Amino acid sequence: MSNGTPAAEGADREIVAFRIADQEYGIDIMTVREIRGWTAATPLPQAPSYVRGVINLRGAVLPVVDLGTRFGMPPREESSRSVIIVVQAGTQLVGLIVDAVADILSISHDHLQPTPQVASEAAQAFVESVAAVDERMIQLIRLQEVFGHDAAQAA
Amino acid sequence: MRKTVLAIDDSRTMRDMLRVALTAEGFDVQLAEDGIDGLEKLRHVQPAVVITDINMPRLDGFGVIDGVRSDERFRRTPVLVLTTESAAELKQRAKAAGATGWIVKPFERTKLVSVLNRLVA
Amino acid sequence: MDPMEEIRQTFFIECEELLENLESGLLAMNEGEADEETVNSVFRAVHSIKGGAGAFALENLVAFAHKFETTLDEVRAGRLEPSAEVMNVFLRSADVLSDLVTAAQEGADTPSEAADGLIGELLALIGAEPEPAGKAEGGDVAFSPMPLALGDADDAPDFAPQPLDLPDLGAAAPAGHAVHFRPHPRLYELGSEPVLLIRALSDLGEVSARAETGAVPRLDAFDWEKTYLSLDLRMEGAPGAEAIEEVFEFVDGECDLKIEDADDPSGGPSGGDPLPPGPPPADESPPPASPPPAEPAPLPPTASQAAPAEPAGQKKPAPGAGARSTVRVDLDRVDRLVNLIGELVISQAAIAQCVENPDAQAGAHSSNALEEFKQLTREIQDSVMAIRTQPVKPLFQRMQRIVREAAAATGKSVRLKTEGETTEVDKTVIERLADPLTHMIRNAVDHGLEGPGKRLEAGKDEEGTVCLNAAHQSGRVVIEISDDGAGINRERVRAIAVDKGLIHENAPLSDAEIDNLLFAPGFSTAKEVSNLSGRGVGMDVVKRAIQALGGRISIASQPGRGTTFSISLPLTLAxxxxxxxxxxxxxxxxxxxxxxxxxxxxxxxxxxxxxxxxxxxxxxxxxxxxxxxxxxxxxxxxxxxxxxxxxxxxxxxxxxxxxxxxxxxxxxxxxxxxxxxxxxxxxxxxxxxxxxxxxxxxxxxxxxxxxxxxxxxxxxxxx
CATH class of the missing domain: 2.40.50.180 (CheA-289, Domain 4)
Incomplete structure (x- = not known):
């Protein structure tokens, strides 16, 4: 690495890795507020299909988003084994429904690669980059893309 | 050792300003919101300097000066009155009543500090 | 948050309280019910607003508050009689002051015509001439607003140090000054300390001092209350004489003080030469009370003076930005809540015990404990809700002003009577009630009350009355706005409604139904909107605002006797x-x-x-x-x-x-x-x-x- 490289580039990023269907995704740990078990959501009228509704997060109303549906996967049965990752997106708290949380990883910037062209267009919009860790491919998600627009539209 | 300043003013804004400015300069600042409150705190706080507003409910600044000067322990404790320049005649009245000096509102922090440094070691 | 921004917010919250005190004090004075403390509190309110405004360089606010304060001071001192005319000016000044505060809070501390006009009236009351624009009167020069630490160059007024009556030392600055200083006993009595003064001088430049000890008595004749010492100081370098004078600012009068150019022939100490004796020692003076060095010795400068001014903090906030919503809470209520939480902890322990140690009576015990727990929970809910509630008094007080303005605009003489001001309502409800209430009060004055001539004809008092009542009624708050005017002109209302196509010409409507047409959308249009109650807003908008608060509004009118609007509101929006x-x-x-x-x-x-x-x-x-x-x-x-x-x-x-x-x-x-x-x-x-x-x-x-x-x-x- 040259001296001119900003320090941040080589620095490790801590990522929460999770699974949806057979894919692995990751989000920056700094955006994660908590991880909690599945709770049935109260559906919201006229909401986009991937917004499953709202749940009670210790007295606050938390919208939950089915990431799989958001990424264009076919809707699946809700499972009590699902997990909700509560993330901070801008000023709002949002719950992401995922199949399971895999682990927390430190990823060096050197291991990040641009999203491969083979990915679908939808995936490319939400995936900021791809990290190769051992044999795994972890797609890092651009949180703002996931609900930035729609939340704004809904508001 | 940190010097204690007892600041007496019925305006919360002014109290806050004195607290912020003096704390930043390393003083221990104790606040009181009128003359009675101020004299009550005087005994506990044992201030190195007393700063008091003049026009306050319950007991005004002149009452504070009397109270400070009539207590043997604080007979020589510097007392500064808060005044506006437009109330210039108050300075002389305050001194006649036993005040050491005055602070003109609105005050500059550097000026406030240099005034205090002339009064406390 | 930046401490200055925090204080700024405190200032505006305090202003709100002060303006309330001002208004209620002035109203009491107006009713002739004011004692000395009321007048004082009115004065203090304006004074404190001025003081705080000065610290934030709100020049226009300061200027107005200052004139207001000056005139109030005349009343306080008994030199100006608070006549009806004077009180009228004061009440309007309070309104303008309130406007200026609001404007300043929104970042617009700008001159206003209303303020300028009232400044003229205020000055006229005390026989002073309004000053030409842009020029301060003699006595005021020095009260130029000065930011404490905002450091925003755009905001900072030019602040020149106050000129003192000293010769301009300008270009031919002397190499130093000679200072002769002899403290009087009074200097010590007032809490000053010469050593500290000399140390302060040494911050300005190198100081050498020589004590004149000739007056010090023998030890047995020593009186600790007296001063025996005089000092001759020599300042090197060229600090301004003003700077030296400033060090002695507080002791002027409690000492002999002479400041001269060092080169002045009558000179001070030069080199280490012995000094000529100072002024002839008074008979009571001899030896030194406090011992400064008797030999010339440079004093080390102290570092404290070097404290830099606070760096430019954040810029003036954008209009309306950063105003946090706050609630003033009685300490009693907080205490009550704290007590309840304490009981809750005990109750929780009792339940835990029932669960952990089940015995024969556990069932009975736990249901008791649960009952208590429920009771506490309810009380806590009530207490927390109570924190959000505020008395309607400030809101009602604001209506006094609306009535004043509406009365002035219509040429009617109107009196606003308020009752139930201590009734408490959710803070948000109060805030959102202001607009509808303002509108209804204006309506009552404008449309409800007859002109003075008609009132006299009808055998009524020339002065109309508008009443504003608040009360709790079965878990809701009821606010009534009533006038003693002519009542609703049902013929006319009906005609307008037919004209607007709201009802059929022959629709059989009861009186109450006709009255309720006032709330119909489209009933009030620009045509019958006078410039006063107007702005194209009708009662339908009022009704909608009340409903948005979960409230209802109803109307009752008696021909010749007046109209009453009743608003029923929930206690809280939470x-x-x-x-x-x-x-x-x-x-x-x-x-x-x-x-x-x-x-x-x-x-x-x-x-x-x-x-x-x-x-x-x-x-x-x-x-x-x-x-x-x-x-x-x-x-x-x-x-x-x-x-x-x-x-x-x-x-x-x-x-x-x-x-x-x-x-x-x-x-x-x-x-x-x-x-x-x-x-x-x-x-x-x-x-x-x-x-x-x-x-x-x-x-x-x-x-x-x-x-x-x-x-x-x-x-x-x-x-």
Whole structure:
């Protein structure tokens, strides 16, 4: 690495890795507020299909988003084994429904690669980059893309 | 050792300003919101300097000066009155009543500090 | 937060309190009920606003407050009689002061014509000439606002150090100064200390000092209360004489002090030469009380002077930015809450014990403990709600001003009587009530009250009366605005309504129905809007604002006797009276204020217009049916409507709709939770609440729901 490289580039990023269907995704740990078990959501009228509704997060109303549906996967049965990752997106708290949380990883910037062209267009919009860790491919998600627009539209 | 300043003013804004400015300069600042409150705190706080507003409910600044000067322990404790320049005649009245000096509102922090440094070691 | 920004916010909160004190003090003075302390508190309020404003360089606010204060001071000193004329100027000045504070808070501390005009009137009261614009009068020069630490160059007024009566030392600055200083006993008595003064001098430049000890007595003759010493100091370098003078600022009068150019022939100490004796020693003076060095010795400068001014903090906030909403809470209420929480902890321990150590009586014990726990929870809920409530007094006080202005604009003489000012309402309700109330008060003065001539003809007092009452009534707050005017001119109202096409020419309407036409959208238009109560706002807008607060408004009028508007409001916005219903397995809450009645429809009541859109016939009107399950996407349209329950709801637009739900579960209070915070607005949904089982239920926005359903409100299907 040259001296001119900003320090941040080589620095490790801590990522929460999770699974949806057979894919692995990751989000920056700094955006994660908590991880909690599945709770049935109260559906919201006229909401986009991937917004499953709202749940009670210790007295606050938390919208939950089915990431799989958001990424264009076919809707699946809700499972009590699902997990909700509560993330901070801008000023709002949002719950992401995922199949399971895999682990927390430190990823060096050197291991990040641009999203491969083979990915679908939808995936490319939400995936900021791809990290190769051992044999795994972890797609890092651009949180703002996931609900930035729609939340704004809904508001 | 940190010097204690007892600041007496019925305006919360002014109290806050004195607290912020003096704390930043390393003083221990104790606040009181009128003359009675101020004299009550005087005994506990044992201030190195007393700063008091003049026009306050319950007991005004002149009452504070009397109270400070009539207590043997604080007979020589510097007392500064808060005044506006437009109330210039108050300075002389305050001194006649036993005040050491005055602070003109609105005050500059550097000026406030240099005034205090002339009064406390 | 930046400490200065925090203080700025404190200042504006304090201003609000001070303005309230000012207004109530002035009103008391106006009624001739003011004692000395009231007058003092009025003066203090203006004085404190000026003081704080000065610190934030709010020049216009300072300038106005200063003139106001000066004139008030004349009254305080008994030199100016608080006549009706004087009080009138004061009351209007309080209004302007309040406007200036608001403007300053929004970042617009700009000159105003109203302020300039009143400054003229204030000065006229004390026989002073209004100064030409831009020039301060002699005595005021020095009170130039000075920012404490905002450091915003654009805001900072030019601040020149106050010139002293000293020769200008300008270009030919001397190499130093000689200072002769002899403290008097009084200097010590007032708490000054010469050593510290000399140290302060040494911060300005190198100082050498020589003590004149000739006056010091023998030890047995020593009086600790006296001063025996005089000092001759030599300042090197060229600090301004003003700077030296400033060090001795507080002791002027308690010492002999002479400051001269070092080169002056009459000179001070030069080099280490012995000094000529100072002024002839007074007979009581000899040896040194406090011992400064008797030999010339440079004093080390102290570092404290070097403290730099606070760096430029954040810029003046954008208009309206950063104003946090705060609540003033009585300490008693906080204490009560703290006590309750303490009891809650004990209660929790009792329950825990029942659970952990089950014995024969555990059942009885735990149900007792639970009962207590429930009771405490209720009390805590009440206490927390109480924290949000505030007395309506400040709101009512603001109306005094509205009445004054409206009276002045219409040339009527009006008196506002207020009652129940200590009645407490949710802070948000108070805030949102200000506009509708203002409008209604203006209306009462403008339209409600007759002119003075007509009043006299009718045998009434020339001065009209508007009453503003607040009271608690069965869990709600009722606010009444009444006038003793001529009452509603029903002929005219009816004519206008016919003219506007709101009613049929021959529609048989009761008096109450005619009165209620005032609330009909479109009744009030620009045509009969006078410039006073006007702004194109009608009572329909008022009604909508009240309904948005979960309130209702009604009207009662007696010809020749006056009109009364009654507003009934919930105590708090955090809680809502709701009807809990289920639709297709989902639980939904409908605000009780919207529901007119609930009914089980009979098959013959239901009709389908054009085959599809169902309507229900209730007492000769056809009301559109809205199936909540369909609207919320829970199901497709059902045919067996008569198997469901209908909630007849009335919307703000006074149109009605029949809401189809499956079952009514309960009617109770629910705590309102925002959906906007983490998500956004959902059409037809006002908010959410959390049910006992932890699930979230949506609270309907009935107006929104109906507005989106029925484009054509069913006004009069008069059969």
């Amino acid at each position: 809680v809502l009276d709701g009807m809990v219903v289920t639709v297709e397995g989902h639980t939904v809450v409908v605000p009780l204020t919207a529901i007119v009645e609930t009914l089980k429809p009979l098959p013959e009541q239901i009709h389908r217009v054009g085959g599809e859109s169902p309507v229900i016939a209730i007492r000769d009107s056809f009301i559109p049916i809205v199936d909540l399950g369909v609207r919320f996407g829970y199901r497709s349209p059902v045919r067996d409507l008569d198997q469901h329950v209908i909630l007849l709801i009335e919307t703000e637009e006074t149109s009605r709709a029949a809401l189809i739900v499956d079952r009514i579960v309960d009617q109770r209070q629910v705590v309102i939770k925002s959906l906007e915070e983490n998500y956004g607005h959902v059409p037809g949904v006002a908010a959410a609440t959390i049910l006992g089982n932890g699930q979230i239920a949506l609270i309907l926005d009935t107006d929104d729901l109906v507005a989106r359903t029925a484009p054509a409100p069913a006004i009069a299907a008069v059969a």
